[in-house]
Amino acid sequence: MSVRLDKVSKVFLDPSRPEGSVTAVDRVDLEVREGEFVTLLGPSGCGKTTTLRIISGFEAPTRGDVFISGERVNDQPPNKRDTSMVFQSYAIFPHMSVEQNVGFGLELKGRPKAEVREETARIMNVMGLTALAKRRPDQLSGGQQQRVALARAVINKPSVLLFDEPLSNLDAKLRDQMRLEIRRIQQSFGITSIYVTHDQIEAMTVSDRIVVMEGGRVMQIGTPFEVYSRPANRFVADFIGRVNFFPVTDASFSEEGLDADYRGVRIRAGSRNGDIREGGAAVVAVRPESLRLEPESGSAARFLRGRIDKAVYLGAVVEYEIDAGLDRPVMAVSHDPVVAGFFRVGDGVSLSFPPAAAHALAPEAVP
Amino acid sequence: MTDRAIGASLGEIRRLVRDPLLAFVVAAVLAALAVFILYPLASVIIVSLRPDGRWTLEIFRHVVSNPYLLQGFRNSILMGVLTAVIGTGIGFLFAFAVTRADVPFKRILHAVAIIPIVSPPFIGALAIIMLFGNNGFITWNLLRIRNFPIYGFTGLMIAQAVTFFPVAYLTLRGVLESINPTLEDAALDLGGSRFRVFRRVTLPLAMPGIASSMLVLFIETLADFGNPLILAGSRFPILSVQAYLQITGMYDLPTGAALSVLLLVPSVTAWVIQKYWVSRKRYVTITGKPTISSVKIVSPAVRSLIFAACLAVTAFILLIYASILWGALAKVWGSDNTPTLRHFLYVFGVGFKAVRDTLTIAGLSTPASGLLGMVIAFLVIRKSFPGRKFMEFTSMLSFAVPGTVIGIGYILAFNKPPLVLTGTLLILLLNFVFRYVPVGIESGVAILQQIDPAIEEAAVDLGADARTTFSRVTLPMIVPAYFSGLVFAFVRAMTAISAAIFLVSSRWNLMTVQIMAQVESGRLGAAAAFSVILVLIIFGAIFLIRALLKARYGRYGGSMLKF
Ligand SMILES: Nc1ncnc2c1ncn2[C@@H]1O[C@H](COP(=O)(O)OP(=O)(O)OP(=O)(O)O)[C@@H](O)[C@H]1O
Ligand SMILES: [Mg+2]
Numbered sequence: 001m002s003v004r005l006d007k008v009s010k011v012f013l014d015p016s017r018p019e020g021s022v023t024a025v026d027r028v029d030l031e032v033r034e035g036e037f038v039t040l041l042g043p044s045g046c047g048k049t050t051t052l053r054i055i056s057g058f059e060a061p062t063r064g065d066v067f068i069s070g071e072r073v074n075d076q077p078p079n080k081r082d083t084s085m086v087f088q089s090y091a092i093f094p095h096m097s098v099e100q101n102v103g104f105g106l107e108l109k110g111r112p113k114a115e116v117r118e119e120t121a122r123i124m125n126v127m128g129l130t131a132l133a134k135r136r137p138d139q140l141s142g143g144q145q146q147r148v149a150l151a152r153a154v155i156n157k158p159s160v161l162l163f164d165e166p167l168s169n170l171d172a173k174l175r176d177q178m179r180l181e182i183r184r185i186q187q188s189f190g191i192t193s194i195y196v197t198h199d200q201i202e203a204m205t206v207s208d209r210i211v212v213m214e215g216g217r218v219m220q221i222g223t224p225f226e227v228y229s230r231p232a233n234r235f236v237a238d239f240i241g242r243v244n245f246f247p248v249t250d251a252s253f254s255e256e257g258l259d260a261d262y263r264g265v266r267i268r269a270g271s272r273n274g275d276i277r278e279g280g281a282a283v284v285a286v287r288p289e290s291l292r293l294e295p296e297s298g299s300a301a302r303f304l305r306g307r308i309d310k311a312v313y314l315g316a317v318v319e320y321e322i323d324a325g326l327d328r329p330v331m332a333v334s335h336d337p338v339v340a341g342f343f344r345v346g347d348g349v350s351l352s353f354p355p356a357a358a359h360a361l362a363p364e365a366v367p
Numbered sequence: 368m369t370d371r372a373i374g375a376s377l378g379e380i381r382r383l384v385r386d387p388l389l390a391f392v393v394a395a396v397l398a399a400l401a402v403f404i405l406y407p408l409a410s411v412i413i414v415s416l417r418p419d420g421r422w423t424l425e426i427f428r429h430v431v432s433n434p435y436l437l438q439g440f441r442n443s444i445l446m447g448v449l450t451a452v453i454g455t456g457i458g459f460l461f462a463f464a465v466t467r468a469d470v471p472f473k474r475i476l477h478a479v480a481i482i483p484i485v486s487p488p489f490i491g492a493l494a495i496i497m498l499f500g501n502n503g504f505i506t507w508n509l510l511r512i513r514n515f516p517i518y519g520f521t522g523l524m525i526a527q528a529v530t531f532f533p534v535a536y537l538t539l540r541g542v543l544e545s546i547n548p549t550l551e552d553a554a555l556d557l558g559g560s561r562f563r564v565f566r567r568v569t570l571p572l573a574m575p576g577i578a579s580s581m582l583v584l585f586i587e588t589l590a591d592f593g594n595p596l597i598l599a600g601s602r603f604p605i606l607s608v609q610a611y612l613q614i615t616g617m618y619d620l621p622t623g624a625a626l627s628v629l630l631l632v633p634s635v636t637a638w639v640i641q642k643y644w645v646s647r648k649r650y651v652t653i654t655g656k657p658t659i660s661s662v663k664i665v666s667p668a669v670r671s672l673i674f675a676a677c678l679a680v681t682a683f684i685l686l687i688y689a690s691i692l693w694g695a696l697a698k699v700w701g702s703d704n705t706p707t708l709r710h711f712l713y714v715f716g717v718g719f720k721a722v723r724d725t726l727t728i729a730g731l732s733t734p735a736s737g738l739l740g741m742v743i744a745f746l747v748i749r750k751s752f753p754g755r756k757f758m759e760f761t762s763m764l765s766f767a768v769p770g771t772v773i774g775i776g777y778i779l780a781f782n783k784p785p786l787v788l789t790g791t792l793l794i795l796l797l798n799f800v801f802r803y804v805p806v807g808i809e810s811g812v813a814i815l816q817q818i819d820p821a822i823e824e825a826a827v828d829l830g831a832d833a834r835t836t837f838s839r840v841t842l843p844m845i846v847p848a849y850f851s852g853l854v855f856a857f858v859r860a861m862t863a864i865s866a867a868i869f870l871v872s873s874r875w876n877l878m879t880v881q882i883m884a885q886v887e888s889g890r891l892g893a894a895a896a897f898s899v900i901l902v903l904i905i906f907g908a909i910f911l912i913r914a915l916l917k918a919r920y921g922r923y924g925g926s927m928l929k930f
Contacts, residue, residue, distance in 0.1 A: 091824065
């Protein structure tokens with residue numbers, strides 16, 4: 001079932017602030033299609049949890065409308081909405097066994113005891129919880145609790161599954177594993193899912209599409225490729241992964257993309273986004289792994305020269321910081337150092353990039 | 368009010384209108400608090416200011432010009448301050464010994480520090496008379512001293528220190544437990560000497576707890592009635608007893624009321640300081656998991672010293688209980704020590720009505736008070752409605768109001784229409800319910816704050832409505848806390864005297880009041896036998912509730928009820 005937010009805003013009264021209120025969610029438009037896995041990604045306090053709670057019904061939007069399967073649900077309380085939430089703290093009922101926790105949703109629906117038992121057993125089997133059925137929640141590990149929370153949420157066959165940073169309490173290894181498990185469960189049941197995280201790797205690996213948020217507003221909605229390689233603005237480019245920004249002037253558009261002046265050299269970016277005017281200023285974003293480093297030869301006209309300031313050898317890659325006389329060092333990553341060789345601190349290098357790897361953006365950070 | 372604030376309370380009102388059950392409960396609780404807590408208090412203050420229909424300060428002028436009454440005020444404050452300091456000192460010693468010093472027999476020390484909390488608060492005074500009084504075992508039987516000056520300051524000081532240090536112990540143990548010992552280890556590691564680490568790290572971290580404990584002890588000592596009634600004597604008058612004597616001996620209600628107002632002022636002041644200032648200064652929450660302590664903060668010599676001091680206090684407390692037990696079994700205390708059961712026979716014969724009445728009153732009032740406490744805790748923590756702050760303040764106020772004041776308030780407020788209750792069972796029940804409601808509220812608040820609201824939201828999310836969520840999720844989670852709150856409320860109801868002594872009648876009497884009467888007429892054996900039975904009943908009840916909780920809720924329930 002689809003979920004649609006139409007210009008949804010949420011304002012909280014907050015007497016501790018001088019203005020007396022805080023806009024946690026600001027005119028958010030979002031459409032999640034049936035069976036899709038969408039992630040809300042953004043820094044702490046950007047309104048992810050609030051958005052999720054508006055969809056589940058725990059917060060009422062101050063303005064705007066929420067639709068689930070095309071039906072406006074603004075006035076439906078959470079217990080009447082066909083959504084299930086996996087809470088960050090798991091919120092497992094401490095006075096019930098694993099089995100009772102998992103079956104609680106069906107029980108509330110008044111299903112016959114036998115059916116509840118059967119269905120609970122089935123779901124616990126799928127989730128690998130069968131051996132733990134009689135345990136109390138305080139006898140479970142973090143990963144097991146997480147699975148109980150997930151099982152409890154999916155047993156009702158909700159139209160929409162909501163996750164609020166469900167993995168933040170787990171250690172790194174378990175996190176990788178659970179991430180795949182969540183994706184597997186979601187795909188096998190085909191449940192429309194909205195997932196909140198502030199971990200970009202997590203977002204990239206599980207999502208069909210990512211919604212990048214900042215200050216209560218949606219910065220970009222797109223596939224992992226789009227938000228990483230074709231970011232809508234500087235905030236998105238910077239928040240997801242590392243990036244070098246090169247400010248350019250005198251932009252001109254062509255078939256191949258955008259050409260502009262960078263410190264006297266004409267450079268080309270293969271794609272662009274945002275409000276850039278012909279003849280005006282822009283910013284060209286290049287990811288560190290797309291920058292090519294070559295020994296300084298003196299002859300070839302490269303767009304930038306510099307000196308290696310820092311080289312960190314990580315085995316698979318070498319990370320460089322290059323002093324090119326700019327106000328920030330340029331970041332570059334080179335792969336497969338065994339074959340490609342590597343530079344040492346103090347070496348002079350010249351930098352280039354293929355136009356396809358460069359993306360032009362409007363100069364201001366956030367529109 | 369700003370527009371926004373008005374908007375917010377409009378929102379609250381709208382929510383109430385949409386939820387009539389909530390609106391009804393809120394209104395009923397607020398009304399009950401007003402009638403059974405504020406109205407009696409107001410009555411006391413009004414009678415002291417308007418003894419015969421016109422406003423005047425005459426009564427207070429009379430009190431202030433009477434050196435004997437004024438002496439009572441000074442003595443009360445003095446005892447309050449000294450007990451706060453000494454009691455907190457001993458409490459800290461025990462808490463430090465148990466949590467930090469790694470002394471032997473920790474469990475026994477803990478048990479010894481707990482026993483006085485679950486005993487009648489005047490058992491110390493009774494035992495002191497039996498040990499050091501005119502026929503005292505130590506002063507007379509052993510040392511042959513006649514008229515050892517135990518009545519007055521010395522005796523009362525000892526009795527109150529013994530009675531109230533356990534309260535400090537419980538608070539400070541929680542505080543010390545929650546200070547991560549690795550902080551001390553870190554300071555030692557930085558090269559601090561043990562004493563410096565104690566002074567610069569441990570003590571400052573425990574300071575808010577110490578301050579809070581002192582204020583609580585000050586309040587409880589001011590309100591103490593049983594110990595001074597037995598021990599203070601006429602040369603060392605104490606305010607709470609004076610107020611009682613003004614009313615029961617001289618039938619002077621206005622003066623009694625004025626004295627109790629004098630009692631009320633410092634006590635409520637201390638409470639407000641503790642509630643709104645000191646308790647906010649806590650560096651640490653009391654709940655944290657105790658980390659395994661490496662306990663290097665105490666050197667072996669200091670450990671022995673601490674242990675010796677704890678042993679001395681322990682020995683004295685055991686002596687108190689031994690003498691009570693022995694006194695209950697001796698034919699005539701001090702002169703004829705042949706064992707006899709006649710005091711117990713007396714309790715189960717002539718005195719049994721008081722036992723039955725006490726059990727009835729405590730048995731009825733405790734569950735009601737616990738339930739009210741849970742409801743208030745739930746409303747205050749989980750709901751927002753107009754009057755929430757007022758509800759919180761008023762319901763907790765009983766803790767700060769000395770029993771004497773509230774007792775006088777009840778006879779003033781409920782001896783005339785519209786509510787004539789004096790002499791009935793109901794007045795005692797109401798008094799007990801509202802007086803001990805803070806106990807239930809505190810345990811309710813503690814548990815609700817530990818329960819992640821997301822757990823209740825999870826139930827709603829799965830399709831439960833408000834009532835199902837409360838009954839299937841919230842209630843089962845707070846029931847263990849309800850019962851552990853009940854234990855304390857029951858103990859306090861069983862051992863109550865300061866307010867109840869004004870409200871008993873020939874129809875409804877209490878064991879505590881009986882014990883006082885026996886002491887006053889010199890029948891220490893009967894008093895001791897009553898006390899033994901009282902303590903046994905309380906212990907029995909505690910074990911019963913514990914066993915029930917364990918059986919019903921397993922580990923989850925058993926762990927809730929710890930002392
Ligand atoms: N009940 C509330 N009352 C007042 N302000 C609130 C409330 N809930 C959230 N806020 C504020 O709204 C903003 C967004 O909060 P939200 O919890 O949605 O952020 P988030 O993106 O989930 O952050 P995090 O990653 O830290 O969980 C924050 O500034 C927060 O302080
Ligand atoms: Mg959040």
